[in-house]
Every structure is written in C-alpha cells, then in structure tokens.
Amino acid sequence: MKFGKVLFAAAAATAMTTAAQAGTLDDIKARGELQCGVATPLPGFAAPNAENVWEGLDVDVCRAVAAAVFGDPMKVKITPTTSKERFTVLQSGEIDMLARNTTWTLSRDVNLGFEFVGVNYYDGQGFLVNKSLGVSSATELDGASVCVQTGTTTELNLADYFRAQGMKYETVPVATAEEGAKVYDEGRCDVYTTDASGLYSLRSTLSAPDEQIVLPEIISKEPLGPLVRHGDQQWGDIARWTLNAMIIAEELGITSANIDEMASSTNPSVLRLIGAEGNMGEQLGLDAKWAYNVVKNVGNYGESFKRNLTDTLNIERGINAQWKDGGLLYAPPMR
Amino acid sequence: MSVTEQQHAPGEHPDLPPPLGEAGVIAWFKKRLFSSVGNTILTLITAFFLYHVLSAIIFWAVTGATFTGETKADCDLGGACWLVIGDRFHQFMYGFYPIDQYWRPNLTFILMVVAIMPVLFDNIPHRGKFLLFSAVFPFIAFYLLSGGWGLETVDTDQWGGLLLTLVLGVTGIVASLPIGIVLALGRRSNMPIVRTLCVCFIEFIRGVPLITILFMASNMLPLFLPDGVNFDKLLRALIGVALFSSAYMAEVIRGGLQAIPKGQYEGADAMGLSYWQSMRLIILPQALRIVIPGIVNTFIGLYKDTTLVSIIGLFDLIGIGLVAVADVKWRGLAPETYAFIALLFFISCFAMSRYSLWLENKLHTGHKR
Numbered sequence: 001m002k003f004g005k006v007l008f009a010a011a012a013a014t015a016m017t018t019a020a021q022a023g024t025l026d027d028i029k030a031r032g033e034l035q036c037g038v039a040t041p042l043p044g045f046a047a048p049n050a051e052n053v054w055e056g057l058d059v060d061v062c063r064a065v066a067a068a069v070f071g072d073p074m075k076v077k078i079t080p081t082t083s084k085e086r087f088t089v090l091q092s093g094e095i096d097m098l099a100r101n102t103t104w105t106l107s108r109d110v111n112l113g114f115e116f117v118g119v120n121y122y123d124g125q126g127f128l129v130n131k132s133l134g135v136s137s138a139t140e141l142d143g144a145s146v147c148v149q150t151g152t153t154t155e156l157n158l159a160d161y162f163r164a165q166g167m168k169y170e171t172v173p174v175a176t177a178e179e180g181a182k183v184y185d186e187g188r189c190d191v192y193t194t195d196a197s198g199l200y201s202l203r204s205t206l207s208a209p210d211e212q213i214v215l216p217e218i219i220s221k222e223p224l225g226p227l228v229r230h231g232d233q234q235w236g237d238i239a240r241w242t243l244n245a246m247i248i249a250e251e252l253g254i255t256s257a258n259i260d261e262m263a264s265s266t267n268p269s270v271l272r273l274i275g276a277e278g279n280m281g282e283q284l285g286l287d288a289k290w291a292y293n294v295v296k297n298v299g300n301y302g303e304s305f306k307r308n309l310t311d312t313l314n315i316e317r318g319i320n321a322q323w324k325d326g327g328l329l330y331a332p333p334m335r
Numbered sequence: 336m337s338v339t340e341q342q343h344a345p346g347e348h349p350d351l352p353p354p355l356g357e358a359g360v361i362a363w364f365k366k367r368l369f370s371s372v373g374n375t376i377l378t379l380i381t382a383f384f385l386y387h388v389l390s391a392i393i394f395w396a397v398t399g400a401t402f403t404g405e406t407k408a409d410c411d412l413g414g415a416c417w418l419v420i421g422d423r424f425h426q427f428m429y430g431f432y433p434i435d436q437y438w439r440p441n442l443t444f445i446l447m448v449v450a451i452m453p454v455l456f457d458n459i460p461h462r463g464k465f466l467l468f469s470a471v472f473p474f475i476a477f478y479l480l481s482g483g484w485g486l487e488t489v490d491t492d493q494w495g496g497l498l499l500t501l502v503l504g505v506t507g508i509v510a511s512l513p514i515g516i517v518l519a520l521g522r523r524s525n526m527p528i529v530r531t532l533c534v535c536f537i538e539f540i541r542g543v544p545l546i547t548i549l550f551m552a553s554n555m556l557p558l559f560l561p562d563g564v565n566f567d568k569l570l571r572a573l574i575g576v577a578l579f580s581s582a583y584m585a586e587v588i589r590g591g592l593q594a595i596p597k598g599q600y601e602g603a604d605a606m607g608l609s610y611w612q613s614m615r616l617i618i619l620p621q622a623l624r625i626v627i628p629g630i631v632n633t634f635i636g637l638y639k640d641t642t643l644v645s646i647i648g649l650f651d652l653i654g655i656g657l658v659a660v661a662d663v664k665w666r667g668l669a670p671e672t673y674a675f676i677a678l679l680f681f682i683s684c685f686a687m688s689r690y691s692l693w694l695e696n697k698l699h700t701g702h703k704r
Contacts, residue, residue, distance in 0.1 A: 040648055041661030048658055050422055052431040052493075079492065082648050085554050092557035178669050205667035312663035 024096055024228075024235035025285055028069060034076040036062035037086060037095040043201045044309045045101050045121075046080070054078040058099040060304040061120055061226050061243060063297070065097065068242045068290040073297040087112055090229060097239055099226040101197075108227075117240035119225040120301075122319045122328050124218035125157050126196040128203060131211050133190055138217035142167040147180050147189035149173075153220075154194055161219045181205050195222055200315040209314070218319070238284055245291040247331040248273060249300035251322055256299040259292060272334055280334060291334075301329065396674070407665060419665040420675050426655050427675070430495015436487060440498050443479045446472060447505070455690065473509070491569035495650035497679060499569075503576055503641040503651065504683075508634050510577040515584025520614065522589055533585070540582035546643050548575040553647035572644050580637040587629040591622035624698050631691035635684045652676045 028034050038046035038058050046056040063073035079095050090098045091113065101123070102108070104116040127138050127146075135141060138161075148155050150173040162169050172189040174180035177198065184192045185206050192202065196218060203209050226243065228236045249255070252270050254262055262270050271277040273295075275288040284290065298304065302322075309315040321327025343349075352358070368378040399414025402421075410416035420427065429440055450472035453465035480502075482488040494502065521533035540548070552571040560566075595618055603613030623630070645654035656672040659665055 040654070041658045043661050043663050043666065047661040047663075048426075048431060049662070050426070052426070052434065077490075080648050080650070082646060084550070084646075085648060088554045088557060092560070094557060181667065201666075204663065 024232045025069065025238065028096055032070075032075065034062065034066045034069060034097070035079060035095045036065070036076050037079045037081045037089055037098040037100055038062065039100045040080045040082055042101060043204075044197065044313045044315065046078075046099075055308065057121060057304060057308045058101060058226070060298050060308065061099040062097070064246055064294045065239055065242045067293040067297040068238060068245075068286055071287065071289070071293045071297075087114070090114065090227070093229075096235070097226055097228045101224040102227060104223045104225050104227075113230040114227045115230055115236045116225050116227045117236055118243040119223040119328075120243055121197065121224045123195045123197050123222035123224050124319075125154055125193060125220040125222070126199050126218050127215040128184070128192040128199045128212055129190060129215060130187075131213055135215070138215045138219070139165060139167075141169065141191060143169070144190040145170040145172050145188075147172045147174055147184050147192045149177070149180060149194060150175065157220045158193055177202060196318070197309075197313075197315060200309075200313045204313050234285055238286065241280075241284060241334070242290075242294055244331040244334065245273065245294050246298070246301040246304065247322075247329050248334055249291070249295045250302040250329075251324065251331070254295055254300060255303055256296055259295050269334070278335070407668070415671050415674070416665075416668055417671060417675075419659055419662075419668045419671055422665070423655070423659040423662075426658065427496045427652065427679075429498050430650050430655060431493045432489060432495070432498065433487070433493065436489060439479050439482075439486070439489075443476050444501075446475060446479075447501075473506075491567050492649075494569065496652055496655045499644075499649060499651045500638075500641055502569075503573060503644065504638040506573050507576040507580050507637045507641070511580035511584045511633070511637065512630070514577070514581035515588055516619070518581060518585035519588035519592060522585065523592055537582045537585050540579055541586070545576070545579050545640050546646065548579055549643055549647050551575075568647070569649060572647065572649060576637065576641060576644075579640075580633060583633050583636075584630065587626050587633055588622065590629065591624075591626035592618065594625050595622050624695075627691055627695050627698070631687055635687055638683060638687070639680060652679060 036059075038054065038056070041047040042056070042058075044056055045058045046054060048054050059078060062076050062078060066076035067073040069075075079089065081089055081095075081098070081100060083100075086098055086100050086102065087108075089095050097117075098114075099120070101121065103123075104119065108114055109116055127141065129135050129141075141162075146158060146169050148158055148171055155171075158169075158171075172183060174183050177194070180192060180194075181202050183189060184202075192199065194202070196214060199214050203212050203214070206212060226239055228239050248269075249259075252267070252273065254270060254273065259274060262274050263276060265271060268277060272280060274292045275281055275290070279288070281288040281290045287293070299307070302317075305315075305317065305320065310317075317325075317327060319328050321329065323330040369375045395414045397414075399412045401410040401412055401414070401416050401418060404410065404418050407416060407418070410418060425434065425437070429437060432440060449465070450469040453459050453462045454469055459465060478484070479486070480489065480494065480498075481491065518533050518537060521529045522537065524530050524533070549572060552575040553568060556571060599617055599621065600613070603617040606613075608616065642651055642653045644651050645657065648654075650658065653676060656669070656676050659672050660667070660669050
C-alpha cells in the first residue's frame with residue numbers, strides 16, 4: 001500500500017510540474033511577481049537609479065507587463081543578465097521574459113526556442129562625426145579614419161558598407177566604448193561607428209556633445225525586442241499585446257495623464273483599450289482594465305521613450321516614430 | 336690623590352650630540368641621496384619625475400577635484416568629479432540592499448570584526464569564549480543578511496558592492512584553508528583512492544580559469560537541473576570561488592609539508608602518536624608557519640579574483656562601478672569610480688599583507704634563514 005501511495009504522489013508531482021510549465025501566467029500570479037531579465041547597466045535601456053529602482057526603456061516593458069497582470073508596475077523582480085547568460089536564464093525558467101535590447105534574428109527565434117513578441121526599439125549601425133568635418137551623408141566619408149570596436153559585427157558591417165559604396169577607409173580599432181569615446185574625443189579618428197543608440201549614448205559623454213552629429217544613414221538592421229520561451233502561447237500573447245497597447249495608446253493620444261478623462265471618449269478604439277468596451281482582457285486571461293493599468297502606471301510608448309531616451313541621452317525618435325509620422329512603429333489593431 | 340680627568344678637545348666630548356650633518360634628517364639625506372655626483376644626478380632626475388607625476392595626481396584627486404555639488408556640471412575645476420561616489424556611496428557599500436535595512440549589514444560587519452579578532456590575535460582575554468562565537472558567526476551573519484524569522488527577507492541578488500565583495504572574499508578565505516589542508520594531506524596520503532581523488536580534484540580545478548568555473552556555475556548548471564529547480568546564483572558563485580581557492584591552497588600547504596624534515600615525521604611516529612595527532616601537534620604547526628606568505632598570497636589573490644563575478648551578473652564593487660557610470664547623470668566618470676574601487680581594494684589587501692608580516696615575526700622561533 002505504501003508503495004502505491006508513493007507512486008501516486010510521484011505521479012501527482014509530475015502532473016503538477018507539467019502544468020506549471022504550461023501556465024506561466026498562473027505561476028506568476030501564484031508567485032506574486034513577474035521575473036524579468038534586463039541588461040546589466042545600459043544607459044537609457046536598463047540601469048538602477050540612486051534609490052535602487054531600475055529604470056529604462058526595456059525596464060518599462062517589464063513594468064508594463066507587471067501592470068497588465070497585477071495592476072502594479074512594481075510587482076516585478078528585475079534580473080540583470082549579461083549578454084552571454086541572457087538566453088540560458090530564460091531557457092532554464094529563472095525569468096519569465098527577457099527585455100534586454102536583444103536583436104530579433106531567425107536563429108534566435110527558431111533555433112534557440114524563443115518567441116520574440118515585438119520590437120520596442122529599431123536600432124541599426126550609424127556614424128557619428130564632428131560638425132567641423134562638413135559631412136552630411138555617409139556617402140561622403142571616402143578616405144575617413146573610422147573608430148570601431150574590434151571583434152564585433154559592427155566591424156564586418158562597416159567593411160561591407162564601404163566596399164559596396166566603393167570607398168576607402170582606415171580602421172582605428174578600440175576595445176571598449178569607454179576607450180572609443182576617448183580616442184574619438186582626442187580627434188584620432190574622424191568617424192565613430194556603432195549602433196545608433198550607442199552613438200547617442202556615447203555623444204553625451206564627449207566634451208562637446210553639441211558639435212557632433214549622427215549621420216542619417218543606418219547600414220544594418222537591429223530590431224530590439226522582448227522575448228519569451230516557446231511553448232506558452234498565452235503568455236507570449238500577453239507580452240506581445242502589452243507592448244502593442246503602449247504603442248496603440250500613443251497612436252490614439254492616450255497618456256498616463258489624460259487616460260482617466262478618456263472614459264467619456266466616443267472613439268470605440270479608445271474605449272476598447274481602456275476596457276470600457278469589448279472583452280480584450282478576458283480573451284488574454286487578464287483583467288478588463290489591463291491596458292488601462294499599463295498606460296496609467298507606465299505611460300504610452302512615446303512617454304517611455306521621451307523619459308528614458310530623449311530627456312537623458314538626446315536620442316531622437318527617428319525610425320522609432322509612429323507609422324503616421326513616418327516611422328516604423330505599427331501595432332495591429334486591438335479589436 | 337688627584338683625580339685625573341680625561342681631557343677632550345672642544346666639541347669632541349662623547350656625551351655631546353653628534354654634529355649637525357652627521358646625524359638626523361640632514362645626514363640621512365646626505366648619505367642616502369647625495370653621497371656622490373652620480374647619486375645626486377639620479378636623485379634630482381627621480382625627484383623631477385616624482386614631482387611631475389605626483390603633482391598631476393594630487394591635482395586630479397585633490398586640489399582640482401570637486402567634492403561638493405549636485406550634478407556633473409558642477410565639476411568644472413578640471414580634476415576628478417567625486418560627486419559620483421557621494422551620490423552612489425550607499426550602493427558601493429551595500430549594493431541594492433533595501434535602504435531601510437542598512438543596519439543589518441552594519442551589524443553583521445561589527446560582529447564580523449568581533450568574530451575575527453580572536454582568530455587573528457591569541458593574546459585576547461577570554462579567547463576561548465570568543466572563538467565559540469566565531470564558530471557560530473557564519474550562521475548569525477547569514478540570518479542577519481538574508482532575513483526570515485521576523486526579519487524582512489532580502490534576496491541575495493540585492494546584495495552588492497563592498498558587502499558582496501566581503502561575503503565572497505571572507506567565505507572563500509574561511510572555506511579554502513580547511514579544505515586546502517585536507518586536500519594537501521590527502522594528496523600525500525598512502526591510501527591510493529584518497530590520493531587519486533585529491534590529485535584529480537586539484538589538477539582539474541587548477542587546470543581551468545576561475546572564470547570558466549563561474550560560467551559553468553551560472554550558465555550550465557541551470558540547464559542540468561530540472562525545470563523550476565534553481566538554487567541561488569550567489570551560492571553557486573560562492574561554491575565556485577571556494578573550490579577554486581581550495582585547490583590553490585592545497586598546493587601551497589603541500590609545499591610546507593614537504594619542507595618538514597623526515598625526522599619530524601619519524602619522531603612523531605616514535606612518540607606513538609596517531610596520524611591525526613602527529614599532524615595536529617607536530618607537522619601542521621610547523622608546515623603552516625613556513626607557508627604563511629604563500630597562504631596570505633592566495634588569500635589576497637582570491638579576494639581580488641572575486642571581481643570576476645561581475646561577469647556573471649552579480650554586482651560586486653566593479654559591477655556597482657558600472658552601474659554608477661551607466662547613470663546618464665554621471666556618464667564618462669569611469670576613472671573616478673575605478674580609482675575609488677582601487678582604494679577600497681588596496682586598504683583590504685594592504686591590511687592582509689601587514690598582518691601576515693606581523694604573524695611571521697611573532698611565530699619565528701629562530702629558524703629564520
């Protein structure tokens with residue numbers, strides 16, 4: 001009899017763990033907090049302030065998902081991850097989602113068993129030059145000396161681009177962004193190249209930031225977005241639509257400041273978003289006010305972008321503007 | 336009877352102080368720095384370079400530096416901008432430990448000093464009772480820092496800064512000495528299985544860099560464990576650091592064991608002492624004394640190696656330095672944070688090295704060569 005009991009207990013335990021794997025949302029609700037992986041400090045995207053609170057564009061995605069699930073943006077445990085360990089911690093279940101300026105590529109999406117739920121920042125490799133160089137386009141950079149971090153895809157993109165344009169250049173290799181800033185500041189290279197977000201961040205550390213411009217050409221595609229594990233579609237949907245809700249809120253002109261007045265709106269799209277009409281929350285397995293909580297507590301995409309990137313690092317919206325303003329942000333309709 | 340008084344030429348009485356220029360500061364300078372033309376030239380050149388280097392450093396760190404202000408814009412004197420250290424000082428000390436719970440790491444630190452004193456110095460009154468406290472201290476420290484049973488729980492991922500560096504360093508040091516002794520004795524054992532096990536362990540651990548062990552502990556281990564089973568990242572790092580330093584410690588101690596003449600072993604056997612008795616009473620006290628410099632060397636190396644944990648996403652001093660300069664408010668102030676971290680490390684390591692010198696002097700029993 002005893003043996004039978006043990007067997008039963010083991011079977012029950014196995015059943016429970018299987019259930020636990022499927023229901024990420026239930027796990028999170030039972031735990032009382034979302035576990036979200038972000039970058040080890042990266043200015044503007046994820047960094048703790050002096051009061052130990054994490055801030056940044058990526059952190060806001062985590063907080064938005066926590067707000068959608070719990071109605072409280074602080075019910076999230078932020079786990080900083082290095083670029084090498086980020087996929088392991090997601091695979092092993094240490095975190096529920098990863099928002100760590102990770103480029104969406106086929107092999108990561110398919111081979112590593114992840115699901116990218118959208119793009120929260122369109123990045124790409126660009127060029128930073130001094131205004132005194134009198135250059136307004138990357139096509140005028142023939143013969144320039146270029147500072148580039150060695151051993152990165154940046155270096156390869158640079159070589160491809162200059163070869164395609166039939167231009168010559170001279171590499172000034174640097175090991176880290178810190179070193180690069182110093183070398184560029186001393187005028188040992190004409191051009192600095194890395195991802196555009198990195199260029200803006202670097203510019204803020206230079207001695208004369210206003211004298212530098214980022215050229216309009218972007219020579220590589222780096223769509224950065226949050227991702228979850230394969231295998232739990234419901235959880236992936238929640239993360240995807242939380243990000244979409246932030247983007248749609250901006251498109252509809254709903255901000256954290258005016259969302260309470262929106263109840264009197266006559267626009268059905270607005271009413272669906274704030275949960276006054278339709279059953280969007282129910283379909284996702286969330287509260288009817290899930291999107292209201294996201295915008296109310298974290299703000300819409302534009303607010304998050306301005307707070308984390310524009311006000312601090314002077315990053316312009318550029319291709320991250322709404323599709324109506326000529327950018328790439330285009331969220332499917334919420335209906 | 337006339338008392339013959341010895342006569343001295345003026346200024347040559349033996350009780351007179353030596354003339355100016357033969358003793359004191361001036362003589363020291365004359366003898367050490369300006370004893371010949373060549374030495375004088377070398378002295379002047381060195382003084383010239385020292386002046387230039389030191390004045391630049393002092394300008395940067397003190398006279399040209401900014402100590403008060405609010406933002407980076409207040410740092411306009413040309414030297415270091417120490418405001419970043421002031422702004423983030425609590426994070427350098429405690430990491431992301433909840434701000435209202437700082438008394439717990441503080442109390443732990445004070446208790447740690449109390450617990451370490453009787454271990455380091457044997458002339459403390461009531462040493463035996465204090466040693467008992469030292470033995471239970473690790474449990475008290477763990478309870479105080481991580482909480483539970485009435486205290487607010489603080490996850491280990493909130494520990495950081497100097498607190499984390501000390502936790503890693505002290506645990507590594509405390510664990511590595513006993514494990515190292517056991518491994519060293521095992522390696523010299525006559526029992527083939529014990530010896531093989533010890534040799535394999537030591538050679539394997541010494542054969543890979545610490546960073547590999549840390550990566551294995553933080554990246555590979557979670558994949559081997561069943562879903563949902565996770566044990567603490569800090570604990571994984573601690574085990575890695577302790578195993579790594581034990582292997583090095585074992586080899587240092589084995590060096591000491593080999594330096595003991597065979598007669599000592601045979602003498603201990605002749606007294607009828609058991610293996611453990613002879614080790615405890617005869618061999619180890621002599622062997623450990625010989626290798627004090629090597630042991631402390633390993634300690635210092637281990638303490639500094641703990642900075643590698645910033646690569647697996649733990650926020651030790653270096654990690655917090657990266658956090659501080661990632662703040663948009665303090666971009667580009669990496670030199671200041673690194674200088675501050677270097678100072679903290681120098682203080683700890685210099686103290687360890689001074690203690691080892693003091694201990695060597697105290698324990699030397701005329702065998703010094």
